[in-house]
Amino acid sequence: MQTLNVKLQDLAEGASGKIRFIAGPPWFRQRMYELGLLPGVQVKLVKRAPLGGPIVVEFLTQRLALSPKEANWIHVDVV
Amino acid sequence: MLRVALVGNPNSGKSTLFTALTGESAIVGNWPGVTVELRKGLCTIEDQQCEVIDLPGCYSLLGTNPDEQVAAQFLERGDYDVILNVVDSTSLERSLMLTLELTDLQKPMVVALNFFDELQKSGATIDTAKFSEILGVPAVAVSAVVGFNLPVLKEALLRPRVPNVMLLDRTVENLIRTSQKDSQLTRFSALHQIVNNGSALDDVFSSLDGVHPSEHIIMERYRKAHEVASQVMTKLPNKWAVSDLLDHVFLHPRAGIPAFLVVVYLVFRIIFAIGQPLTELAAAVVSYAATGLTSLLPNGLAKNFINNALFGGVGNVLSFLPLIFTMFFVVSLLENTGYMARASLIMDRWLSRFGLSGKSFISLILGFGCNVPAVLSTRTIDDPVERKVAAMVIPLIPCSARLPVLTVLGAALFGSRAITVVVFAYVIAVLFSLVLAWLLRHLAFSKVPSFFALELPPYRRPSLRLTFKLAWFRSRDFLGKAFKVVLPLTVVFWLLMNLPPNSSVENSFLGLIGRFLSRTLLAPLHLNWQVSSALVFGLVAKEAVLSSLGQIYGLSGTALIEQIGRQFTFASGLSFITFFVLYVPCAATVGALRKEVGTFWTVVQFVLQIAVAYVGSLLVFSLVSLFFK
Incomplete structure (x- = not known):
């Protein structure tokens, strides 16, 4: 499997990745940065919600739910 | 009177701390320079009267979200004596991003490290002495839900200190100095201007490291937050053990949705089982009072007016109070336990088909109780289009x-x-x-693409007493608003x-x-x-x-x-x-x-x-x- 520049949405449950960059509209990027989701930070995909709903990621002891669309904007390198 | 501005992230336990500090005295009021109403309440510290102003929860003061702009406007105007920054000590790094922004204001400040009991239970701790030494402000470990250390926090509010300037990297500091030289701005306003309006140096900046100044500032601040956090906290807390067990059911691929339906059913069941009979009782009391009072009056227009206009209109609103209160109580309970965030998560996929996201779910549910607070609650939705x-x-x-x-x-x-x-x-x-x-x-x-990104707090045991107070406050506020419109009409x-x-x-x-x-x-x-x-x-x-x-x-x-x-x-x-x-x-x-x-x-x-x-x-x-x- 590809390990560099993977979309967060495509990570397996339980897998971790390091943020490579965040695409999407500026306000989305800004909000992600404010929450501490910045390039270089390690995230873990904790759970996928039922029926292709949002995913739950963990970074720096906090958890965040992201919709599939948003998770596609976030690019990571699998670690 | 000492005026305390309460600032913190959403989910930092700010509302709980506010209720714990001020008790019954909370009211909603208008403030100069701020377009929305803010909550304020009174508390007494060593015979001194204090007024606590509850600013809307925010992640940053530089954001475009209306709640964040309100907080920023209020803080910049300076109509207060002390900033009380509530920090979720189980998410220290993230919370510090806001704390560092607050230090730029260079106003007397106190930091409350909330959920400290939870942090210690999960096997970690924060060196408060070192924390307050680095930032230059008093820091108090508290737990608002159980009331731990609140007297110490109150005392600290009488002895706030102006924080140290937390320097960022050279590029940012130079940029700040340039803007300050041009227009005599404070450090905070200078940063605000750089982020929101950009500056003449935008292009120069982008060519240096390829990012926009505002993003560069956030990254720089994050680096600083990380630096401070790793100095005061040696071990990261493991706070998800219990929540993982519960989420195994509530977010389970198959069990999650039935569990959600059961919760929604129970919510409505409770609201109507308790609220409905009480509402009927209140209506009966009002009409009994109306007949009792008006039987003393002679027949005519006056009697008609009192009976139909006053008791009809006002009585109607009053008799709804039990239903509204029960609804607010149950919803606050769901919010405080952390299930509301899970419900939003479950509902997101369905609501996104209609152009909404899971975040609107809370507001829509509130609408079943009363449309007025529901409309007001849309303020917490980040995406401007979805909010509308x-x-x-x-x-x-x-x-x-x-x-x-x-x-x-x-x-x-x-x-x-x-x-x-x-x-x-x-x-x-x-x-x-x-x-x-x-x-x-x-x-x-x-x-415009819809925006979800919702913080998932760990499950927490709510305080019934504080939830009751919060529900009572919300109902009272509703009652006041309703009377203002209903009575004249x-x-x-x-x-x-x-x-x-x-x-x-x-x-x-x-x-x-x-x-x-x-x-x-x-x-x-x-x-x-x-x-x-x-x-x-x-x-x-x-x-x-x-x-x-x-x-x-x-x-x-x-x-x-x-x-x-x-x-x-x-x-x-x-x-x-x-x-x-x-x-x-x-x-x-x-x-x-x-x-x-x-x-x-x-x-x-x-x-x-x-x-x-x-x-x-x-x-x-x-x-x-x-x-x-």
């Missing part, structure tokens, strides 16, 4: 004031099948609100009904309006003038439709129900119920809506909602008469 769409859709959600009218109409028109009709009305209303959301999102607003409508003097209802101004409507606008719906006039009353409050029908027919109780039953056929009855449940928001909701989305969109919403009701009831009428001849 959600606020404009909420008035279609049947609030609890529509329920008694629906129950009576159901009983009048369909006898024992009343419950089925009520359920039918709810389904229709929810369906049309989702359709309206879809239309607004896809036609009125260009296709009831008087106006009483006048419409009783003028010109000595006329019957049929010849009063109201009767004229009703007759005009039933002949023109409402003619295709086959509504007579009595019903049309009663519908006009729905502008004041939805429950007033029923009492005004009683007044117009001069009947009450079973006689009224039978009389209404005679007015409709099966098809016209269903179509009337559809029209009633959808047609216009009440005046209080219009007021709230104008505050959130502006006059233009309020007018659009009003017209759209009437159109939806009109089309909906015509559709029901023709469909029903087609199939049930």
Whole structure:
């Protein structure tokens, strides 16, 4: 499997990745940065919600739910 | 009087701390330079009176979210003596981002490290002495829910200190100095200007490291937060052990959705099992008081006014208090335990089909209780388009004031099948609100992607006492707002009904309006003038439709129900119920809506909602008469 520049949405449950960059509209990027989701930070995909709903990621002891669309904007390198 | 500004992230336990500090004294008030109302409350520290101002929860002061702008405006104006920054100590790094922004204000400050008991339970700790040494401000470990260390925190508020300047990297510092030289700005305002307006150096900056200055500043601040956090906290907390167990059920691929449905069912069950009988009791008390009081008065206009306008309008609002309170209590409980965030997560996929996200779910659920606080609660939605769409859709959600009218109409028109009709009305209303959301999102607003990104707090045991206080505060605020709108309007409508003097209802101004409507606008719906006039009353409050029908027919109780039953056929009855449940928001909701989305969109919403009701009831009428001849 590809390990560099993977979309967060495509990570397996339980897998971790390091943020490579965040695409999407500026306000989305800004909000992600404010929450501490910045390039270089390690995230873990904790759970996928039922029926292709949002995913739950963990970074720096906090958890965040992201919709599939948003998770596609976030690019990571699998670690 | 010492004025304390309470600032913190959403989910930092800020509201709980506010309630724990100020108790019963909280009220809502206006502030110079700030467009929205803020909560404030009093507390006494060593014989000194303090006023605590609860600023909206925010992640950053530089953001574009209206809540964050309110907090930033307030803090920049400086109408306060101390900043009390609430920090979630189990998410220290993230919380420090805001704390570092606050240090740029260079105002006296105290930091409260909340959820400290939880942090220690999870096996980590924060060196508070070192923390306060690095930032240069007093830091107190507290737990608002259990009341741990609150006296120490109060004492610290009397001895705040101006924080150290937390220097960022050289590029940012140079940029700050350049802006300050140009226009004598404070450090905070300079940073604000660089982020929001950009600067002449934008291009230079981008060519240096390829990122926009505002992003560069956030990254720099994050680096600093990380640096501070790793100095005061040696081991990261493991706070998800219990939550993982619960989430295994609530977010389970198969069990998650049934669990969600059970919770929603229980919520409505509790609200109606406790709220409904209490509401009936309150209504009985009000009408008992009305008869008791007015029996002392001679017959005439004065008695009529007191009975119908004062007790009719005010009494109606009062009798709803138990229902509203129960609803607020249950919703606050769900919020404080952390389940509400999971419910939003589960609902996101379904709501996203209609152009909303899981975040609107909370506001929509609130709408079933009362549309007014529901509209106001849309403020916490980040995505500007979704915020508007959600606020404009909420008035279609049947609030609890529509329920008694629906129950009576159901009983009048369909006898024992009343419950089925009520359920039918709810389904229709929810369906049309989702359709309206879809239309607004896809036609009125260009296709902007919806935004979800929701912080998931760990499950927590809520404090019943504090939840009770919060629910009581919210209900009191609702009551005040309702009276301000309902009281004058009831008087106006009483006048419409009783003028010109000595006329019957049929010849009063109201009767004229009703007759005009039933002949023109409402003619295709086959509504007579009595019903049309009663519908006009729905502008004041939805429950007033029923009492005004009683007044117009001069009947009450079973006689009224039978009389209404005679007015409709099966098809016209269903179509009337559809029209009633959808047609216009009440005046209080219009007021709230104008505050959130502006006059233009309020007018659009009003017209759209009437159109939806009109089309909906015509559709029901023709469909029903087609199939049930």
